[in-house]
Amino acid sequence: MASPWRTALLALLAAQAASRARGLDEEDVPAEWVLLHVVQGQVGAGNYSYLRLSHEGRIVLRLRSLRGDADLYVSDGTLHPSFDDYELQSATCGQDAVAVPARFRRPVGIGVYGHPSHLESQFEMRVYLDATADPLGAADTPAGSPQRTPAPEDGPRDDESVLWTLLFSVLKLVLEVLF
Template sequence: MTAPGRRAPSPPLLLLALALAAQACAATGEAEAEAEAPPDWVLLHVVQGHIGAGNYSYLRLHHEGRIVLRMRSLRGDADLYVSDTTLHPSFDDYALQSATCGGDLVAIPSHFQRPVGIGVYGHPSHLESEFEMKVYYDRAPEQRPDAAAARPDALHDPGPEEPTPEEDSLLWTLLIGLLKLVLEILF
């Protein structure tokens, strides 16, 4: 519903806005795919696969230490779910997740019980998704959440408030979901 005296956006303008948002999302994914890994990361494996809409593909991680999963969707939209309590994590049962329209990244802490279950989910917005996941061992010292609380200066200096990568990722996920819904309604 629009305010009196205002017109609703015309379908061509809405389609243009949707196309620009999709293009921005694709550009973000391409930039993430080309980003080099930090020098502390050691590449262990590269996993490639296909996943159908609404389906899961499961992997098990046995490597100890802090492991980083960096996945990109080559086609479609694959999402990542990780758990140390189930070998079949899903969007209903997971410990860590990344569900963006671009590159997905999950850092598995060293304290997670092994084997770790990894679920790759094919988003239903595409009939099939193709993905590439790189598995890295992170040699950098792990920062425990309780370590900052032990520092006296951490209690007095909250620092500037910036959105976390998870908040940014959630915002993009919500935006893309809304755009997909609008496209489904229009077509």
């Protein structure tokens, strides 16, 4: 009785995984972004790996966890940002990204945190210069506004949300049938 549902669920999960894998290989970045660096590293559970950003201008950091779950913390006030002391952060289970405003003092501290749910997290971070941004930083958020700048992935992604909604609906249905 549950076998057809299980097969359908596994097929749906496989399709979702294949779709996500293709999306990570074919990164969709605007043509105006200039790739400055690609940094690969690893960080242990509950630990930080620190980097410094000296490039001027609006910089976009995209962190992808290759294994485990790495999170991103950024600060222009300390070279060792953490989840207690940061200006920008992205801590998702997927790709993390932040846009560092041009107005941030350099060097900017970058902390990559290894989530304790995994013994070790391997990551790849791509550093882009957003050439469309105003070099003087006038296009960045004004002083006095909240410090967190929206990441490029914060916008609505209709195709992804529909797939997740469908996946959760099927999963709920399977769980109701089984239990």
